[in-house]
Amino acid sequence: MARIAPVLALVGAALPLTAAPPAAAADDTVVLETEIARAPEPLPDRGSDLELAAFARQVDALVLEAARDLGLRVGPKPETAPSDRSDLAASASEEWLVSPRVFRDAGGFVVELRVVPPRSRVVYARTQRVHPETLEIRLMTTMRDLVEAARGRDARRSEGERARRPAVVTEPARSPGRAVLAFHGALLGGFAGYSIQEASGSNDARLTYPLAALGAGIGLGGSMLVAEEWDISVADAWYLSAGIFWPSLSGWLLADSYDVADEDRYAYALVSAAGGLSLAAIGAGTARVGEGSAALAHSGGAFGTLLGGLAELFVEGTTGITPRRGMGYGAGAGVLVAGALALHLDPSAARVLLVDLGASLGALTGAAAASPLLLVEPTADQPTRTRLWLAGIAAGTFAGGAIALWATRTADTKPTTSTTPIPEVGLVSVTELGPVFGAALRGTW
Known part of the structure; x- marks a missing residue:
């Protein structure tokens, strides 16, 4: 045993030297x-x-x-x-x-x-x-x-690892216009409660606020039920709001212009709002309503009110009155015509806003350009000068809107393909090695 020990020691010392790196x-x-x-x-x-x-x-x-x-x-x-x-x-x-x-x-x-x-x-x-x-x-x-x-x-990922990563299915939110619809529903309900109180001829505050609160609650609850039953988009909600606001304004202005009793004016407005909401609901239910459609409906109500008021002032030949009758007819006709056109045109919201801006600036420009007609001493032809000034505002409105409509005509056009070669200079192509600059003819042969 004593002789074997040195041999084992030498073998143990040599093992690290012969081991693989x-x-x-x-x-x-x-x-x-x-x-x-x-x-x-x-x-x-x-x-x-x-x-x-x-x-x-x-x-x-x-x-x-x-x-x-x-x-x-x-x-x-x-x-x-x-x-x-x-x-x-x-x-x-x-x-x-x-x-x-x-x-x-x-x-x-x-x-x-x-x-x-x-x-x-x-x-x-x-x-x-x-x-x-x-x-x-x-x-x-x-x-x-x-x-x-x-x-x-990606190639070495096992099937088991793929199975452990479940697919995530994202569903679009139902009724994204719920908040807008709830807001206007509560307003309509509160206005209905207040109108009932006014129509009764009572001024008791102990009934006014409870009725308004009750109406707002009913309107809010009704809008929530509608949003649960149908998929209401934001555009749908704003389109319905146009059917509520502008007809109610039209009804109230017309009732006021015809000297209807104070307690009945709110009833006229409420009935007009109900009629407008019904028409808007029919339109939204039978056709696709986009954001531009909703914007166009509101735009029609606003500019109808403006042009209707200008028309009444033009007929009267004076600016010393409040043109309630013209504004009432204009608001109702404007939202009705624009709401019907919006279901067929479906423009972009940006284009509608730009046209509204152009029409507003045109009206302001027309008023400024024709203002010297008013800076004169009162004479017998003062009504004529007033009518010319009002005509300048209306002409500026139409001109500004037409210019804006023409300037934004490419916003809604669909791309077309042309077989005619078109010359190009500058960046003509992009490759993996980088951009290619030069001159080229692009087309279909």
């Missing part, structure tokens, strides 16, 4: 020095070799930084680089192999980046023309794409 980690990486290659075609002006060498050193630094950002452990450069980099797959090892290559052509600097994964004979490469100012972002993106493709994350 540790295997390289999966993320160990060898980054070769950037190779400066010759252009595929000779250039009339090759530029400075020093500039190309400086560009290559910049590529070296950025490739190292990109590799570290991707979690790769970059080791020292090999003492002897592969003699023939055209066949990097033959140099496959237990480590990542990254080989940059740069050259110049007529368009500038060209960078080729090649990546070989560990224990693989597949080379992942990308060649692209790079401007020095965008070199960093282009190299970082290219390095990330090549490494992720080499790792094959």
Whole structure:
């Protein structure tokens, strides 16, 4: 036994010396020095070799930084680089192999980046023309794409892992116009309660506020039931609000202009609102209502009120009265006509707002341009001057709206294809290597 002990000791000491070297980690990486290659075609002006060498050193630094950002452990450069980099797959090892290559052509600097994964004979490469100012972002993106493709994350994902990621089904919100509908429903209900109190001829505050609150609650609850039963969009809700507000305003103004008793004016407004809401509901239920349709309905009510008031003042020949009758007829007719047209035109909301802006500015311009007609001493022809001033406002309204409508005519046009060649100068195409500038003819032959 004493003789065997020294032998065992010698064998134990020799085992570490004969053991296999540790295997390289999966993320160990060898980054070769950037190779400066010759252009595929000779250039009339090759530029400075020093500039190309400086560009290559910049590529070296950025490739190292990109590799570290991707979690790769970059080791020292090999003492002897592969003699023939055209066949990097033959140099496959237990480590990542990254080989940059740069050259110049007529368009500038060209960078080729090649990546070989560990224990693989597949080379992942990308060649692209790079401007020095965008070199960093282009190299970082290219390095990330090549490494992720080499790792094959999507291809190696197991079916079990895919099954553990359940699909998420997102359903659109039902009745997104619920809040708008609830707001106007509560207003209509509160107005109905107040109208009932006024129609009764009683001024008892102990009944006014409870009736208004009760009506608002009923209107709110009714709007919630409607939103639950039907899918009410925001455009639908605003379209219905146009059927409530402008007809009620029309009914109240007409009742006031015809000297209806005070307690009955609110009843006229309430009946008009109910009729307008019914028509709006029929329209929204039988046709698609967009945001532009709702905006057009409100626009018709507003400009109908304006033009109706101008018409009454024009007939009377004075601006010293409140044109309630003209405004009432204008509000009702305007919202009715515009609401019907909106169901067939379906314009964009932006275009409707721009046309409204143009008409408003046109009315203001017409009033300003015709204002000298009013800056005179009162004479016998004062009504005529007033009518001319009012006509200037109306003409400016129509002119401004027409100009805005013409200026925004391309907002709702559909793109058309033309077979006629069209000349183009500037940016004519975009490729993987970058934008292409020049002149071209685009068309169908």
